[in-house]
Amino acid sequence: MRRLVSGNEACAEAALRAGIRFFGGYPITPSTEIAELMAEELPRVGGVFIQMEDEIASIMAIIGASAAGVPSMTATSGPGFSLMQEGIGYAAMTEVAVVVVNVMRGGPATGLPTKGSQADFQQARWGTHGDHPVVALTPRGVQECFTLTLRAVEISQRLRVPVILLMDEFIGHMREIVSFPEKVEVYHRQKPRVAPSEYIHYAPDNNYNAPYASFGEGYAIHFSGLNHRSDGFPINDAPTIRWNNERLRAKIEDNLAYLEDNYVDDDPDADTLIVAFGSAARSAYEAKLLTDKPIAYIRALTVWPFPDATVRRLAKGRKRVVVPEMNEGQLAREVERCIGTDTELVSVTRNDGSMLTPKEVLEALR
Amino acid sequence: MTPAKASSRKTSFSPMIHSYLRMDERFPHVWCPGCGIGIVFGALIHAVHELKIPKKKLLLASGIGCTSRMPGYLDADTFHVLHGRALAAATGVKLARPDMEVVVVGGDGDMLAIGGNHFIHTARRNIGMTCIVLNNYNYAMTGGQQSPTTPRDMFATTAPYGAIDDPVDACLLASGAGAAFVARTTTYNFVQLKRLIKTALSRKGFRLLEVVAQCPTIFGRLNRIPTPKDLVTWIKAHTVTLEAAKKMDAKELEDKVVTGVFVDREVEEYSERYARLVKKVRNAH
Ligand SMILES: Cc1ncc(C[n+]2csc(CCOP(=O)(O)OP(=O)(O)O)c2C)c(N)n1
Ligand code: SF4
Numbered sequence: 001m002r003r004l005v006s007g008n009e010a011c012a013e014a015a016l017r018a019g020i021r022f023f024g025g026y027p028i029t030p031s032t033e034i035a036e037l038m039a040e041e042l043p044r045v046g047g048v049f050i051q052m053e054d055e056i057a058s059i060m061a062i063i064g065a066s067a068a069g070v071p072s073m074t075a076t077s078g079p080g081f082s083l084m085q086e087g088i089g090y091a092a093m094t095e096v097a098v099v100v101v102n103v104m105r106g107g108p109a110t111g112l113p114t115k116g117s118q119a120d121f122q123q124a125r126w127g128t129h130g131d132h133p134v135v136a137l138t139p140r141g142v143q144e145c146f147t148l149t150l151r152a153v154e155i156s157q158r159l160r161v162p163v164i165l166l167m168d169e170f171i172g173h174m175r176e177i178v179s180f181p182e183k184v185e186v187y188h189r190q191k192p193r194v195a196p197s198e199y200i201h202y203a204p205d206n207n208y209n210a211p212y213a214s215f216g217e218g219y220a221i222h223f224s225g226l227n228h229r230s231d232g233f234p235i236n237d238a239p240t241i242r243w244n245n246e247r248l249r250a251k252i253e254d255n256l257a258y259l260e261d262n263y264v265d266d267d268p269d270a271d272t273l274i275v276a277f278g279s280a281a282r283s284a285y286e287a288k289l290l291t292d293k294p295i296a297y298i299r300a301l302t303v304w305p306f307p308d309a310t311v312r313r314l315a316k317g318r319k320r321v322v323v324p325e326m327n328e329g330q331l332a333r334e335v336e337r338c339i340g341t342d343t344e345l346v347s348v349t350r351n352d353g354s355m356l357t358p359k360e361v362l363e364a365l366r
Numbered sequence: 367m368t369p370a371k372a373s374s375r376k377t378s379f380s381p382m383i384h385s386y387l388r389m390d391e392r393f394p395h396v397w398c399p400g401c402g403i404g405i406v407f408g409a410l411i412h413a414v415h416e417l418k419i420p421k422k423k424l425l426l427a428s429g430i431g432c433t434s435r436m437p438g439y440l441d442a443d444t445f446h447v448l449h450g451r452a453l454a455a456a457t458g459v460k461l462a463r464p465d466m467e468v469v470v471v472g473g474d475g476d477m478l479a480i481g482g483n484h485f486i487h488t489a490r491r492n493i494g495m496t497c498i499v500l501n502n503y504n505y506a507m508t509g510g511q512q513s514p515t516t517p518r519d520m521f522a523t524t525a526p527y528g529a530i531d532d533p534v535d536a537c538l539l540a541s542g543a544g545a546a547f548v549a550r551t552t553t554y555n556f557v558q559l560k561r562l563i564k565t566a567l568s569r570k571g572f573r574l575l576e577v578v579a580q581c582p583t584i585f586g587r588l589n590r591i592p593t594p595k596d597l598v599t600w601i602k603a604h605t606v607t608l609e610a611a612k613k614m615d616a617k618e619l620e621d622k623v624v625t626g627v628f629v630d631r632e633v634e635e636y637s638e639r640y641a642r643l644v645k646k647v648r649n650a651h
Contacts, residue, residue: 022462024458043647046644053486054483057451060455061461063458064445064459064462065458065459065461067458068459068463069463072462087451090448215443215466216463216465216466218421219443220441220444221443222388222437222446223444
């Protein structure tokens with residue numbers, strides 16, 4: 001079925017269809033419509049909506065609900081996303097599946113409440129303290145708000161990780177035709193099949209797609225944000241800490257093929273490659289269509305983990321790589337890591353709350 | 367926090383207490399000898415046992431601090447959350463699984479400073495849970511800094527000249543926020559402590575129990591009351607019952623801790639209200 005909806009509406013609708021049954025949130029422009037829709041729809045499907053006292057409470061409440069077995073989500077924007085960082089780290093450390101939608105606006109501080117940006121790209125990766133991998137997805141338009149929300153829920157449940165969906169104000173409030181599928185495949189986490197005495201919550205094979213216990217199922221599980229051993233109990237010795245860190249890293253690195261998601265439009269004759277994501281990629285692609293020169297193009301849908309290998313391969317032998325984005329050059333830093341010194345990096349940035357235009361990108365392609 | 371040394375004596379814990387603990391190499395536990403936390407933990411286990419709350423239904427959540435290390439030792443579902451955030455996380459658990467018996471423990475800093483906002487709002491919403499604030503008058507885990515309950519003129523490492531802040535009253539705060547059950551006791555009074563935990567566990571909505579407890583290692587030492595016995599005696603000397611307090615004037619009550627039940631009322635707890643809302647919405651369609 002095809003309908004004209006906004007990005008925020010598409011996101012909420014996808015969340016419900018993906019099986020999200022708990023939403024804890026705090027109002028913030030430009031994400032509020034997601035909370036409002038969830039408040040209206042969740043009771044209808046027997047789920048829980050609660051408006052918490054702040055974003056810290058919101059992230060903790062969804063972690064609690066998810067640990068108790070209910071697929072959970074929150075939605076926020078810059079200031080709230082900053083407040084959630086410690087909780088996102090807790091979800092990563094305790095391996096609790098949650099989806100955090102950040103409808104990006106300008107910053108820092110209160111910044112630009114009603115205007116869009118892509119300035120939380122690096123915060124999504126490095127916003128929490130400590131070092132651990134992160135999964136973040138970026139839609140280019142309203143249709144992808146739907147599909148990537150579905151995917152965010154699925155990844156979070158399969159890998160027991162927090163997944164960040166980086167939308168932005170432009171997409172959140174923009175209306176486009178979305179084709180909604182009749183049926184959506186939903187991955188349901190499986191309950192352990194072993195007796196409680198045999199069950200180990202962080203067992204080596206208890207990672208990708210594995211069954212895992214929730215509260216209230218008789219498995220006496222222990223969650224702790226401290227570095228812990230395989231039963232969740234905190235312990236301070238170096239080998240256990242290494243094991244714990246390695247486990248968090250492996251679940252992302254061992255699953256790169258599953259996580260990686262790019263739109264690639266290569267052209268063997270092109271001496272220029274565009275790398276972009278999200279709404280800026282719309283203008284970038286428009287510019288590619290407007291120029292008569294051959295241009296290679298990659299748009300990352302999964303931005304974290306960053307598609308290093310793919311960008312490296314596509315950039316190889318090119319004269320230059322053009323990186324359009326709506327911040328002060330955060331994506332350019334990532335791309336720079338991946339390209340050789342023989343390739344010129346052209347960073348095209350706009351950070352004033354307005355949409356980067358195809359014309360601005362086109363100038364860089366001259 | 368100094369780790370407790372493994373006792374050379376053979377410990378004779380009651381087998382009942384043992385049956386509620388994760389008896390593996392986690393012991394010895396992290397708490398100091400003479401600490402009040404064990405008394406509260408013991409009372410909680412007795413209360414759970416006497417009320418026959420099935421382990422499978424029990425969740426013990428906590429934030430960060432000495433007190434908050436409790437869940438790690440309990441053989442039930444346990445949730446050691448972030449500093450100050452246990453009530454918010456426990457709210458998620460309770461709404462996801464209203465059939466679970468949720469207990470949240472934390473220190474005075476955890477619950478009333480960094481977690482103060484969650485404390486107010488969890489009480490206001492009357493989320494169904496028992497919240498035990500262990501008030502040892504300081505931030506023990508981090509070495510004795512001033513907390514929101516440090517009494518005026520007493521010492522902490524960040525109040526080296528004596529505290530000039532007025533302390534907060536957890537029971538008044540919870541009452542004002544709308545909690546269904548509010549009570550206070552001390553570790554001196556184990557019988558009342560156990561009874562109040564049982565009462566709290568039998569009520570609906572948000573139930574606060576503040577327990578004034580000794581931290582001899584840090585608060586006691588900084589305030590020249592360093593032995594557990596002297597500190598418990600000091601707590602007792604400053605305690606008056608609610609009945610006795612009614613006959614005392616403000617001046618006499620100035621440095622006193624009033625114990626007893628301040629609020630005990632019937633409420634429809636949040637998850638019940640929510641279930642009713644779901645029913646209403648679904649019937650309308
Ligand atoms: C966000 C954050 N800030 C600070 C700390 C450091 N910290 C750990 S425990 C604690 C205070 C503990 O005091 P209290 O809550 O009263 O519990 P107690 O140790 O006395 O039982 C602090 C400040 C932390 N873990 N997290
Ligand atoms: S509260 Fe005080 S006495 Fe108890 S374990 Fe902590 S430091 Fe030791």
